[in-house]
Amino acid sequence: MLLEAARKVARAAADVVDIHLSLQRAAMTEAARHAHGELLDVGCGDKPWLELFTPHVGTYVGVEHQAVFEKTNASNSERKPDVMYDGTTLPWSGPSFDTVVSFQVLEHTPNPEQLVSEMARVMRPGGTLIISAPFSYRLHEQPYDYFRYTPFGLRTLVEKQGLEVEQVTPFGAVWSVIAHKVNSHLIGLGRLDGVGQSLGKFKQEAPRQRAPRYWALPFIGAGVVASALIGRVGDAVAHDDVEALGYVLVARKR
Numbered sequence: 001m002l003l004e005a006a007r008k009v010a011r012a013a014a015d016v017v018d019i020h021l022s023l024q025r026a027a028m029t030e031a032a033r034h035a036h037g038e039l040l041d042v043g044c045g046d047k048p049w050l051e052l053f054t055p056h057v058g059t060y061v062g063v064e065h066q067a068v069f070e071k072t073n074a075s076n077s078e079r080k081p082d083v084m085y086d087g088t089t090l091p092w093s094g095p096s097f098d099t100v101v102s103f104q105v106l107e108h109t110p111n112p113e114q115l116v117s118e119m120a121r122v123m124r125p126g127g128t129l130i131i132s133a134p135f136s137y138r139l140h141e142q143p144y145d146y147f148r149y150t151p152f153g154l155r156t157l158v159e160k161q162g163l164e165v166e167q168v169t170p171f172g173a174v175w176s177v178i179a180h181k182v183n184s185h186l187i188g189l190g191r192l193d194g195v196g197q198s199l200g201k202f203k204q205e206a207p208r209q210r211a212p213r214y215w216a217l218p219f220i221g222a223g224v225v226a227s228a229l230i231g232r233v234g235d236a237v238a239h240d241d242v243e244a245l246g247y248v249l250v251a252r253k254r
Contacts, residue, residue, distance in 0.1 A: 019228050020172065020180050020245055024132060025052070027171035027248040028103070032056055034128050034166075034250050037098025042090070042119055043105030046079045057099060063090065068108070068144060088114070095124040103132045104246075107147045112157060120161040120253065127253045129163055134246040135170075136177045138184045154249050163251040172245030175238065179231025180245060183224045189213070190220040 028049060035056040041047065044062030054060055065087035085091050087109070100119045106112045119129060133149040149157075151168040158165055172180070191210040 019176050019183070019231050020137075023171040023176060023245060024248075027169050028052060028132065030169065031130050031248045031250050034130060035099040035101070036128065037124075038096070039099040039101060040090075040097040040119075040122065042100060042102040042115070043108070044081050047081075049101070049103060050079070053099075053101070061097075088118075090118045090122050092122045094122070095127070096122050097127065098124055099128045099130065101130040104134060106131065106133045106149065106154075106157075107137075108141055108144045110146055112147060113160065116157055117161050120163055123253045125253055129158065129251040129253070130248070131158070131251075132171075132246060132248045135244050136172075136181075137245065138181065149247065151247050151249075154247055158249060158251045163253055165249060165251045167250045169248045169250075170241040170244035170246070171248060173235045173239050173241040174243040175234025176231040177243050177245055179227045179234075182227045186220045186223050186227070190216045192217075192220065 029052060032052050033056065035053050037057060038059045039053060039057040039061065041049070041053075041060065041062045044064055047060070047062050050060055050062075061083065062081045063083040063085055064081035066084035067087065083091060100123050102115075102119060106115065109115045116131075123129065131154065133147075133154055135148055135150060137148065139145050151170070155165050155168055191212045
């Protein structure tokens, strides 16, 4: 019981300093109000956004690329995808969903146009597409990390499929980008990615086996907290989203 309470406190603290996740969640919370009806989450992992979207939809179906999913830490989670597919063709014959979402997935497919085409294909007329993708982010899920996206690149990718883009919202700005990069480096120095996975972080990546440098924890912990605070304050007083962590796009199928 005490161990579980300690884990909850540690997760809450990790959320405070995980500047990327908290800023993405804020942008996703606003985008979630556009969701409706039957929802398909493409590249769902262990469905980390399930609770955010279920109040807005009737059903939530998660689909994953089986070969890639089995190599990630998310494969050990209690929450699993509902459907597995081959990473090329979604296993529905035609328009089947009112909302299709895909979060931080586009950068991991070597053929993003095909993936967006498939998402548009299984959307019903009047359906909504919600996508998030990184702009300034470290290498991750290697070697399946192919692209980064500007808002113009995302918009073009979606409009090529005949969808009407309603909004593209940045999350993070220059100071939070700097803070996120500093913290990623500090976590790497301390070999704390495995600890992070045990707290529910980095689930989309392969399990980490490196022994943490526990002796460095006080210094790295202080550095991570200070960096996160500087990032948040810096964005508040000198906001400049020409350098964002990523973008959330909402589009409609007419």
